[in-house]
Amino acid sequence: MMAQKNTCPIGVFDSGLGGLTVARSIATALPHESVYYFGDTKRCPYGTRGENEVRSFALQAGRWLSCHNVKIIVIACNTATAAALRVCQQTLDVPVIGVIVPGARAAINSTRTREVGVLATNLTTRSGAYTRAIQDLDAGVDVYGCPASSFVEIVEQELATGAHLQERWLEDEDIFDTPEVRAVVRQVVTPLKGHNIDTVVLGCTHFPLLVGPIRHELGPGIRVVSSAEETTRELVDILQRREQLAPEDALPQHRFATTSDNLAEFAAAGSFIFGQPLKSIEHVSLEELV
Amino acid sequence: MMAQKNTCPIGVFDSGLGGLTVARSIATALPHESVYYFGDTKRCPYGTRGENEVRSFALQAGRWLSCHNVKIIVIACNTATAAALRVCQQTLDVPVIGVIVPGARAAINSTRTREVGVLATNLTTRSGAYTRAIQDLDAGVDVYGCPASSFVEIVEQELATGAHLQERWLEDEDIFDTPEVRAVVRQVVTPLKGHNIDTVVLGCTHFPLLVGPIRHELGPGIRVVSSAEETTRELVDILQRREQLAPEDALPQHRFATTSDNLAEFAAAGSFIFGQPLKSIEHVSLEELV
Structure with missing residues (x-):
């Protein structure tokens, strides 16, 4: 040993x-x-x-x-x-x-409808890595990839403001949950709405920062699984x-x-x-x- | 929902x-x-x-x-x-x-030496299913398959005695932990001993019945992972x-x-x-x- x-x-x-x-x-x-x-x-x-x-x-x-x-x-x-x-x-x-297999496994273990959405960068979505990881574990689950690179831009733009960040995280304020961000998120997640999806994976480590507006726009019937957690x-x-x-x-x-x-x-x-x-x-x- | x-x-x-x-x-x-x-x-x-x-x-x-x-x-x-x-x-x-992926995942999460043994039937061993499942999850883990169909025979022979079983499970007796069974197990697991293996998967649903003699023959330095559990x-x-x-x-x-x-x-x-x-x-x- x-x-x-x-x-x-x-x-x-x-x-x-x-x-x-x-x-x-x-x-x-x-x-x-x-x-x-x-x-x-x-x-x-x-x-x-x-x-x-x-x-x-x-x-x-x-x-x-x-x-x-x-x-x-x-x-x-x-x-x-x-x-x-x-x-x-x-x-x-x-x-x-x-970070991919843990997120994939959690999505499979969470879904009842056996239809899962994946929010990720355009590159990760195109790579099909999540679809493979999910279907390797459960070939009966349908996966809908949703390219969301604009979420990264939102986060990076906000973080670039730099100087004000420290006060704001001390206030525990959700700086990303604004009407403008919700509007972008709403548009990005629209393609996920036409299915019977009940579980969505956050397949990019930036996205937990946007979990507030993402949850809001997906609505209460959809579980959000964070690959980070x-x-x-x-x-x-x-x-x-x-x-x-x-x-x-x-x-x-x-x-x-x-x-x-x-x-x-x-x-x-x-x-x-x-x-x-x-x-x-x-x-x-x-x-x-x- | x-x-x-x-x-x-x-x-x-x-x-x-x-x-x-x-x-x-x-x-x-x-x-x-x-x-x-x-x-x-x-x-x-x-x-x-x-x-x-x-x-x-x-x-x-x-x-x-x-x-x-x-x-x-x-x-x-x-x-x-x-x-x-x-x-x-x-x-x-x-x-x-x-039962294969849960056993494979547990083995990976348990091993420190990154060398894992798999006890399974000869057929499952030949199929390479565990090796694939383990290395899909962690390509850095070495897998040593150990064909052990004789374990199934031991269990089935003992179970075939039928009539006496009920009294014996009520007594909570480990009917499989006998000197004869230990001798068979000792011989079967010998090939696992020449490596730096610290974790062995029971890759057949009969094998948890033999966990007593298997643990005994592998010794205290090796963790036994049951695909059933x-x-x-x-x-x-x-x-x-x-x-x-x-x-x-x-x-x-x-x-x-x-x-x-x-x-x-x-x-x-x-x-x-x-x-x-x-x-x-x-x-x-x-x-x-x-």
């Missing part, structure tokens, strides 16, 4: 800030665990790049985290999961999980089964690394998404990545 | 008696749920038949259960899951789950998420159907495996199956 590595941090990476919704969900569900977050902000977004390039970037992020003594790595990005989960699992000497549930099951949870007297020490040259901007937007101040942020130059 | 079907039974089927380990696990974890069990004993075992034949038999069993108002169907047989899960999911108007965990998650659990004041009414012509034998061996007397057993002729 291998030595336990209970107090090592949980590695989380994303192309930028979106994966902080996953990190936040992990920190909330596992209050004794430390998160080591890597955001490849300088090369964000991955969604407009080719698959080989995303795979190579994801491997670099995974190698960087695995050199920093993490006990497990979570790819907190749907694009990177689709392109690089398998190769990261095969290559890295640390176990790796992604479901990945956290899977992580809890893994650490429990492997007896690798941090001890209950451990104080979490979250650390954040980014390729961004603007640490102030990363700190402001990151603290807003993570729901608490990012106390330890380090800059990683692209030259340090192998 | 569809009408809730809370009080409908959970359908479970197997080629014969082995699936009663799954039914028992369900009845224990969900004490308010009723199980409707179908055992195709007359055509047992499925393991020596062709894939097309198994698929056709499994569809007949699934159709029979879906005509008896079950809210979900569990294929409690690894051979039938491998051969017929997808077609059952695509064809039947009731949701269907199998893991399938029950998945079922609990599904019924909770779909809000389809029976109400807490419901009294379970388990029913058992079999194609066997010898209901007394089915009752004796079945009560032993199920852990309580089978109170309602009906005979189903092959002509009734469509």
Whole structure:
């Protein structure tokens, strides 16, 4: 039996800030665990790049985290999961999980009508990764992909306001639930309304930030499943089964690394998404990545 | 939103008696749920038949259960899951789950060494179904299949003693944990010992009956994952998420159907495996199956 590595941090990476919704969900569900977050902000977004390039970037992020003594790595990005989960699992000497299968499984386990909608970026939707993951687990479920890249733009535009974010997350205000955002969401989710869908997956790590307007526009008859939260549930099951949870007297020490040259901007937007101040942020130059 | 079907039974089927380990696990974890069990004993075992034949038999069993108002169907047989899960999911108007993916997922979530053993019948081992299921979920885990059809023979021979079983399960005696059985198990599991395996899946629904000698021969450093128990965990998650659990004041009414012509034998061996007397057993002729 291998030595336990209970107090090592949980590695989380994303192309930028979106994966902080996953990190936040992990920190909330596992209050004794430390998160080591890597955001490849300088090369964000991955969604407009080719698959080989995303795979190579994801491997670099995974190698960087695995050199920093993490006990497990979570790819907190749907694009990177689709392109690089398998190769990261095969290559890295640390176990790796992604966000797609947990979201797919939760959708199957939730649906009664056996019709599921998936909100994701246009690229993830086109890739068919969710449809495959869902139908691999239950071939009797119909999947309706709904491209929603404009949701990412809404979030990024709002986050770019930077300076005001810190006051606003302290007020616990849902800055995204405005009439304008609801109108965009309403238009985007319209194609999901013509079916017998009772469950919708948020298949992009930015989208939990828009869960207010998304729930409102989908209406009360539709359950919303967040791949961020479901990945956290899977992580809890893994650490429990492997007896690798941090001890209950451990104080979490979250650390954040980014390729961004603007640490102030990363700190402001990151603290807003993570729901608490990012106390330890380090800059990683692209030259340090192998 | 569809009408809730809370009080409908959970359908479970197997080629014969082995699936009663799954039914028992369900009845224990969900004490308010009723199980409707179908055992195709007359055509047992499925393991020596062709894939097309198994698929056709499994569809007949699934159709029979879906005509008896079950809210979900569990294929409690690894051979039938491998051969017929997808077609059952695509064809039947009731949701269907199998035993392989829950066992595979539990093994991945349990292993630290990333080396997993799978004990299954020779046929299931040759089919590679577990290896595929495990590596689809984590491409970094090595899988060592270990053919163990002789375990089925041990169980069936012991169960064939029939008349004495009822007294013995009432005594809660582990009738399978004998020096002779331990010797057989020791020999079968030897190939698993040359690796760095820390987790072994019981990939046949007969095998939980041998968990005593299996644990003993594998030793304390190896976790044993039962596909029966893991399938029950998945079922609990599904019924909770779909809000389809029976109400807490419901009294379970388990029913058992079999194609066997010898209901007394089915009752004796079945009560032993199920852990309580089978109170309602009906005979189903092959002509009734469509």
